[in-house]
Amino acid sequence: MDDYLINIENITKDFGNLRALDDVSLKIKKGETFGLLGPNGAGKTTLVRILCAVLTPTSGNGTINGLNLLEEKNGIKRMTGLLPENPGTYEDLTSFEFLSFVGELYSIEKKTIDQRISDLLKLFDIYDRKDDLISGFSSGMKQKVMLASTLIHNPPLLFLDEPTSALDPTVARTVKDIILSLSKEAQRTIVISTHQLPLAEEVCDRIALLHRGKVLECGSPRELMEISGTNSLEKAFFKITNLESKDVEILLGW
Numbered sequence: 001m002d003d004y005l006i007n008i009e010n011i012t013k014d015f016g017n018l019r020a021l022d023d024v025s026l027k028i029k030k031g032e033t034f035g036l037l038g039p040n041g042a043g044k045t046t047l048v049r050i051l052c053a054v055l056t057p058t059s060g061n062g063t064i065n066g067l068n069l070l071e072e073k074n075g076i077k078r079m080t081g082l083l084p085e086n087p088g089t090y091e092d093l094t095s096f097e098f099l100s101f102v103g104e105l106y107s108i109e110k111k112t113i114d115q116r117i118s119d120l121l122k123l124f125d126i127y128d129r130k131d132d133l134i135s136g137f138s139s140g141m142k143q144k145v146m147l148a149s150t151l152i153h154n155p156p157l158l159f160l161d162e163p164t165s166a167l168d169p170t171v172a173r174t175v176k177d178i179i180l181s182l183s184k185e186a187q188r189t190i191v192i193s194t195h196q197l198p199l200a201e202e203v204c205d206r207i208a209l210l211h212r213g214k215v216l217e218c219g220s221p222r223e224l225m226e227i228s229g230t231n232s233l234e235k236a237f238f239k240i241t242n243l244e245s246k247d248v249e250i251l252l253g254w
């Protein structure tokens with residue numbers, strides 16, 4: 001067995017005529033915090049969904065902790081936590097009921113579930129709303145509940161798809177701190193998909209730059225700057241993806 005928790009080779013995913021992922025190979029080490037960075041439509045969410053065995057690739061294969069991506073999907077799902085991009089929560093449950101339900105799905109003891117729920121809701125500052133229906137929550141509060149549900153079974157592998165997108169700056173800071181603190185624990189691996197460059201730069205050990213379904217470069221933030229001859233991750237991102245910020249005055253010149 002090698003040190004790689006995630007090892008995928010030549011993954012391609014087509015949706016009809018659209019190639020969302022094009023021959024992607026990646027190796028992610030145990031304990032790494034790994035970022036998938038790329039513009040809208042780059043293929044980040046598609047790759048996350050394939051890595052946590054929710055979506056089947058059109059071709060290619062790989063292993064997650066030694067489990068085959070195509071043949072051992074249930075085993076992969078058991079060892080992972082996924083914060084999806086557009087979480088569908090059970091709106092007619094209270095946050096406490098929803099989190100209890102998720103805990104029970106993972107066969108965690110009731111006493112442990114209750115303790116973890118109160119710890120997580122307190123951490124996210126919504127403990128006083130534990131008996132309120134999720135349908136009445138703001139989008140940031142829903143994201144907090146979803147993040148709590150991702151952490152409740154204490155998985156060794158976490159996938160966070162745009163974890164701070166709906167959050168106010170204080171909570172976004174808490175989430176960054178949670179990521180940093182989780183990543184310090186031995187053997188915990190975190191894969192974050194984002195287009196928020198400061199988030200990627202602060203928490204990721206390595207980053208894969210994705211564009212039009214391809215991995216253009218992969219390395220630490222410093223390595224990406226070196227490769228591109230730039231002095232910030234933002235400049236490296238624009239240089240490597242060959243994207244430029246659009247000239248709004250010309251575009252909206254009417």
Ligand SMILES: Nc1ncnc2c1ncn2[C@@H]1O[C@H](COP(=O)(O)OP(=O)(O)OP(=O)(O)O)[C@@H](O)[C@H]1O
Pocket residue numbers: 015018019020038039040041042043044045046047085195
């Ligand atoms: N279920 C689907 N059916 C059809 N096309 C899809 C589907 N899911 C993704 N795609 C397409 O695949 C491409 C990659 O989408 P994906 O959601 O992976 O991008 P992304 O990098 O996560 O973008 P964003 O930053 O906007 O979240 C897009 O062109 C998208 O339209």
Ligand SMILES: [Mg+2]
Pocket residue numbers: 044045046085161193
């Ligand atoms: Mg996405």
